Amino acid sequence: MTIQKLSSDERATQIAQLNGWQNVEGRDAITRQFRFADFNEAFGFMTRVAIKAQAMDHHPEWFNVYSNVEITLSTHDANGVTERDIRLARFIDEVAGGK
Amino acid sequence: MTIQKLSSDERATQIAQLNGWQNVEGRDAITRQFRFADFNEAFGFMTRVAIKAQAMDHHPEWFNVYSNVEITLSTHDANGVTERDIRLARFIDEVAGGK
Numbered sequence: 001m002t003i004q005k006l007s008s009d010e011r012a013t014q015i016a017q018l019n020g021w022q023n024v025e026g027r028d029a030i031t032r033q034f035r036f037a038d039f040n041e042a043f044g045f046m047t048r049v050a051i052k053a054q055a056m057d058h059h060p061e062w063f064n065v066y067s068n069v070e071i072t073l074s075t076h077d078a079n080g081v082t083e084r085d086i087r088l089a090r091f092i093d094e095v096a097g098g099k
Numbered sequence: 100m101t102i103q104k105l106s107s108d109e110r111a112t113q114i115a116q117l118n119g120w121q122n123v124e125g126r127d128a129i130t131r132q133f134r135f136a137d138f139n140e141a142f143g144f145m146t147r148v149a150i151k152a153q154a155m156d157h158h159p160e161w162f163n164v165y166s167n168v169e170i171t172l173s174t175h176d177a178n179g180v181t182e183r184d185i186r187l188a189r190f191i192d193e194v195a196g197g198k
Contacts, residue, residue: 039158043149050142059138061164 005080014086019093029074036067048095058084104179113185118192127179133168147194157183
């Protein structure tokens with residue numbers, strides 16, 4: 001299955017429905033930062049995302065230090081943001097709750 | 100317990116006994132890159148390191164994308180590399196095996 005990059009309009013519409021995701025400067029990708037209570041909570045969150053990502057065969061780029069997690073999503077095969085990224089972002093938002 | 104930054108000599112000696120760790124340019128920290136077979140293996144490795152880090156109350160800065168993991172270690176309280184970083188690096192090397 002070929003997966004298509006979202007158009008600018010589609011992407012803007014989708015991002016508006018997510019929680020705090022932004023376009024990455026100079027790159028076709030979206031990003032969001034999360035702050036948790038501590039490392040335990042941050043890594044628990046990452047583990048839930050990892051299990052989902054593995055099931056979707058669609059993986060994040062992410063950075064963690066202590067209670068902070070920064071996630072960037074893009075679809076390598078499409079060289080940009082696709083419906084897969086939006087689906088994973090939606091799951092991430094659910095798992096993160098109000099963080 | 101106060102923890103002291105390692106001297107340049109101590110640090111050089113310790114790094115030489117680790118596997119592939121390097122000084123970070125422009126910062127008092129050490130770093131190493133790892134490549135695994137796939138995301139499952141990379142995240143399994145991260146999970147083992149996370150459990151150890153939590154037990155040590157000493158946490159890495161790390162970046163992961165798919166099978167790649169980049170880890171940076173430094174001790175915030177000492178504003179540099181300490182024996183804690185070396186101990187965590189040694190554990191990380193053990194867990195990573197030949198990667």
